[in-house]
Amino acid sequence: MRRILLLGGTGNFGTHIARRLAGDPNIQLLIAGRSRAKAESAAARLKAVNPAEGHEMDMAGDLAAAFAAARPDLVIHTVGPFQGQPYRVAEAAIAAGAHYLDLADARAFVTGIDALDERARAAGVAVISGASSVPCLSAAIIDAFRPRFGALSSVDYGISTAAQGISGLATATAILSYVGRPIRQWRAGAWRVTHGWQGLHGETYPELGRRLFGDCDIPDLDLFPARYEGLQTVRFGAGHELALIHLGTWALSWPVRAHLFPGLDRIARFLLAAARLLDPIGTGRSGLHMILGGTDEAGAPKTIRFYLIARQGHGPYIPCVPAILLASRFAAGRAFTPGARPCLDLITLDEYLAALADLDVSTFVLENEDRRH
Known part of the structure; x- marks a missing residue:
């Protein structure tokens, strides 16, 4: 034992x-x-x-x-x-x-x-x-789909949390610690500096609709350019189910970036409590997406979109x-x-998804669909 x-x-x-x-x-x-x-x-x-x-x-x-x-x-x-x-x-x-x-x-x-x-x-x-979830699950997703490519050149992915399944103080503090602060990311074959929760962009999920994302700092940003030969771009974003909370955090990132405020992690408890007031208008549904781009064996452009959707507040599991x-x-x-x-x-990835079988979780895979995001 x-x-x-x-x-x-x-x-x-x-x-x-x-x-x-x-x-x-x-x-x-x-x-x-x-x-x-x-x-x-x-x-x-x-x-x-x-x-x-x-x-x-x-x-x-x-x-x-x-x-x-x-x-x-x-x-x-x-x-x-x-x-x-x-x-x-x-x-x-x-x-x-x-x-x-x-x-x-x-x-x-x-x-x-x-x-x-x-x-x-x-x-x-x-x-x-x-x-x-990072880097264990994110790497497992890439490893599962990489054999379908002749060459893999980009991975663009993110995690969108549910309002009703909002994380605890420690997780919120971790995220807020890099909001508005410089992040070194691998973009177009070179290291570039972005800022936490900026680079505002969106992705439309099956079932969930459009969710907003901002750039975030995770281990993958260092690990993946070295792990996957030929990878030119790695972008990871985090977001919130409710656009109001996401855009509010985005707005607060600017004073931090301008060095007018020392960091949102210092007021994490207050911001988390404020966000939880909006729980009743959330759905309890969170999502993860990964868009893999490159070429097939014949050199033709190829894109695979992987989505994971968790319902009933099961995302934090x-x-x-x-x-x-x-x-x-x-x-x-x-x-x-x-x-x-x-x-x-x-x-x-198969082992990971099998372990989620008793939760209200679904996955979707779309190949070579031209979708704006």
Whole structure:
């Protein structure tokens, strides 16, 4: 039986991961949070096959000692925002001889994780960062459709959140941290500077209609130009179901860009509360799209559009899938390869979508349709 520690196990992502793993007879869950009472209460509510434990753990405290006492085989780190966060959790996991996964989508955090590679290999453990929608799912989509191209030259994609499934404070803070700030992106075969939540553009989804997007900073922007030979453009955008919220954030990006305001992450709690007042007019439907462009084997232009639509507020569960799948595999006896790396080449698109089968999620694929966006 594997002891799996969920750091942030009482939060949105941690709670969902715990529910999905609670029925696995090969897993004993350790629910960790800042409050022992809340952690123990969350552990008791799980009614897990193997009774879960509640642990009090402070991110600013002595994590090495806490991990040594808890004796985890695997640590799953869900406590964001990861922007600007050091590698204290991963380092403590290595010291405890435990494998490590995180749900980070912070560019520098995920792309810099190989700094721990030598230490992880020496300890015989895996340190995997970005076990989330990006770069795990985004890379899986490209890998699934790339064989249909003779040459792949561009990927243009985005995630649009639902009003009723709006993210928690940590996720909102992470997004707001780069609104109005410079972002280095690979465009037309060269590095160019854009700004967070600017580059306003839209995409029309099946079922959802038109959603707005703005440029955002994610690990893929560094990882994909190096990973996919011949790729000339990588653009990622984030957006909100309600145009009012999206355009309001876009308007607020300009004072940040002009250095008139230090950053929207400083008022994330207020902005999140304001956005939640509009929940009643939302639909609870979120979406992900990816437009892959290039040529076929004969050199003719080719475009594939992939859409994923989540209903009933199920969108926030999608980033949890990699951690759930990898933890389940580990508990079933599938070994991790030691070393530190981003979460790439570990989960296929088919495996990812199969894990969403019990959610209200659909996918659509359109090939060579000329659509304005």
